[in-house]
Amino acid sequence: MKAxxxxxxxxxxxxxxxxxxxxxxxxMPLLLAIFLSLIMGNQDLFTIDYYLPxxxxxxxxxxxxxxxxxxxxxxxxxxxxxxxxxxxxSRQSMLWGQVLFRVTVGLFQAAVFLIAGRIGFGVRVQGxxxxxxxxxxxxxxxxxxxxxxxxxxxxxQEAAPVIAQxxxxxxxxxxxxxLPAAMLPSGVRAVVRAIPLxxxxxxxxxxxxxxxxxxxLWVDFAAMAGWILLFFVLSVRLFKWE
Amino acid sequence: xxxxxxxxxxKDLTKRYGDVRAVDGIxxxxxxxxxxxxxxxxxxxxxxxxxILLGLRTADSGDVRVLGMTHAENHRTIACAIGAQxxxxxxYPTHTVRETIQLFSDFYPEAAPLDELIDMVGLREKAGALVxxxxxxxxxxxxxxxALVNRPHVVFLDEPTTGLDPQARRALWDMILSLxxxxxxxxxxxxxxxxxxxxxxxxxxxDRGKIVDSPxxxxxxxxxxIAIEFEAxxxxxxxxxxLRSLPGVANVVVDGGKVTLxxxxxxxxxxxxxxxxxxxxxxxxxxQATLEDVFLKITGRSMRQ
Numbered sequence: 399m400k401a402x403x404x405x406x407x408x409x410x411x412x413x414x415x416x417x418x419x420x421x422x423x424x425x426m427p428l429l430l431a432i433f434l435s436l437i438m439g440n441q442d443l444f445t446i447d448y449y450l451p452x453x454x455x456x457x458x459x460x461x462x463x464x465x466x467x468x469x470x471x472x473x474x475x476x477x478x479x480x481x482x483x484x485x486x487x488s489r490q491s492m493l494w495g496q497v498l499f500r501v502t503v504g505l506f507q508a509a510v511f512l513i514a515g516r517i518g519f520g521v522r523v524q525g526x527x528x529x530x531x532x533x534x535x536x537x538x539x540x541x542x543x544x545x546x547x548x549x550x551x552x553x554x555q556e557a558a559p560v561i562a563q564x565x566x567x568x569x570x571x572x573x574x575x576x577l578p579a580a581m582l583p584s585g586v587r588a589v590v591r592a593i594p595l596x597x598x599x600x601x602x603x604x605x606x607x608x609x610x611x612x613x614x615l616w617v618d619f620a621a622m623a624g625w626i627l628l629f630f631v632l633s634v635r636l637f638k639w640e
Numbered sequence: 641x642x643x644x645x646x647x648x649x650x651k652d653l654t655k656r657y658g659d660v661r662a663v664d665g666i667x668x669x670x671x672x673x674x675x676x677x678x679x680x681x682x683x684x685x686x687x688x689x690x691x692i693l694l695g696l697r698t699a700d701s702g703d704v705r706v707l708g709m710t711h712a713e714n715h716r717t718i719a720c721a722i723g724a725q726x727x728x729x730x731x732y733p734t735h736t737v738r739e740t741i742q743l744f745s746d747f748y749p750e751a752a753p754l755d756e757l758i759d760m761v762g763l764r765e766k767a768g769a770l771v772x773x774x775x776x777x778x779x780x781x782x783x784x785x786x787a788l789v790n791r792p793h794v795v796f797l798d799e800p801t802t803g804l805d806p807q808a809r810r811a812l813w814d815m816i817l818s819l820x821x822x823x824x825x826x827x828x829x830x831x832x833x834x835x836x837x838x839x840x841x842x843x844x845x846x847d848r849g850k851i852v853d854s855p856x857x858x859x860x861x862x863x864x865x866i867a868i869e870f871e872a873x874x875x876x877x878x879x880x881x882x883l884r885s886l887p888g889v890a891n892v893v894v895d896g897g898k899v900t901l902x903x904x905x906x907x908x909x910x911x912x913x914x915x916x917x918x919x920x921x922x923x924x925x926x927x928q929a930t931l932e933d934v935f936l937k938i939t940g941r942s943m944r945q
Contacts, residue, residue, distance in 0.1 A: 401746055480726065485790075
């Protein structure tokens with residue numbers, strides 16, 4: 399237990415002291431939410447109520463890319479996991495510490511978004527706080543597990559962005575987070591349903607601002623659970639500590 | 641003694657990567673409280689052997705025991721009783737020295753006091769500095785501190801001084817010697833003969849996955865001689881037999897035009913050498929014998945660096 403906590407704190411330190419990662423996981427998506435709602439805000443649908451939860455979803459995705467996949471590949475190349483393998487620290491403790499840290503970052507992101515939305519735009523949580531908490535944790539887990547899959551696919555630090563960028567760009571544009579799915583051509587619309595971010599964002603929209611739902615909330619939760627399971631199984635097969 | 645009484649026991653160890661025999665039947669034992677050196681060029685199989693001893697890799701065959709235990713059965717117990725410094729230090733770059741030591745201390749059921757470790761490796765003034773801002777020598781000292789957090793019985797050091805300046809190297813030697821004084825068993829690898837001479841009770845020379853000469857009085861056996869090097873003039877015939885008969889000469893190595901005499905009596909050898917052929921000796925150097933010489937002598941070829 400002491401070791402899990404030690405890993406948790408160590409990851410937090412590395413995160414908090416790395417301004418680039420902090421910018422990608424919190425500041426950038428928040429600014430995007432504000433800019434997009436200001437630019438498009440004169441149309442009924444594209445208000446801060448739409449963009450705040452969506453960008454929280456994107457920030458959780460960037461948690462998976464910039465605060466999970468990328469540092470995992472870096473730390474693997476720095477032989478940090480290898481060094482720890484010489485100590486009595488077990489792989490399970492290491493994994494628990496890392497995942498708990500990343501879920502905490504997800505909660506931190508949600509808190510920043512909600513506070514900024516409240517202060518700047520008077521956004522109040524419309525749905526249940528408990529469901530919002532659940533959607534945030536599940537959403538974070540979807541992308542954290544995806545991060546381990548991506549880190550498993552990327553064999554080197556140079557390869558990490560090559561693999562991660564198309565994934566995250568594709569999700570951003572095809573998940574109805576920038577534009578509602580209804581605006582996309584019908585051929586593309588089918589793809590929207592195949593993207594994890596779609597369900598995370600829809601769950602967050604429904605719990606934060608009650609924007610008309612795309613799917614029933616339980617479908618979003620079931621889909622997130624499915625993605626977590628799939629990515630977990632894939633990461634067990636693909637991710638290597640060394 | 642059987643395998644249980646040794647701090648480290650390796651018998652007929654083999655490990656191959658594809659077609660390469662990285663370790664090809666190595667056997668040795670390190671007794672408790674001893675400083676044991678594995679000496680050899682890069683790629684000789686030293687690191688692979690250490691990694692197997694640490695449980696980072698599994699052997700293809702052979703018996704490997706640390707404190708009488710095997711990693712297959714007692715990995716955690718071994719991990720609690722040993723310390724290691726790997727070639728890549730493996731630390732978080734934006735942790736301070738103090739935080740790094742604390743982190744590793746937390747992995748063990750019991751750990752030495754933080755300040756004691758910081759003082760032991762002389763990093764008191766750098767305790768608050770980030771790992772990424774440390775010099776190579778400081779980082780290496782931190783790696784040693786991490787290797788000692790659990791007050792280990794056996795410490796493995798893989799090329800602890802490679803890449804360090806002479807001053808930093810001295811500081812590290814002192815640290816290893818004080819470890820030895822405290823009764824800790826140390827197994828280290830190096831490719832510096834001088835280092836092995838300074839630190840080790842016994843040395844095994846490793847090349848191409850095999851121990852080519854092992855322990856006992858290895859250093860004395862090979863290093864009581866001084867090397868006299870010179871170049872023969874182009875086209876001149878060098879007769880190794882004649883050279884060997886010069887007073888004091890114990891061994892002669894002719895490598896192209898380059899001649900190396902190993903002498904136990906330098907003045908006598910020099911006198912007769914200069915008397916016989918002073919005009920034809922070029923680039924003459926008199927120096928202490930090195931690992932390179934031991935290599936030439938034992939394997940008959942240069943060390944591949």
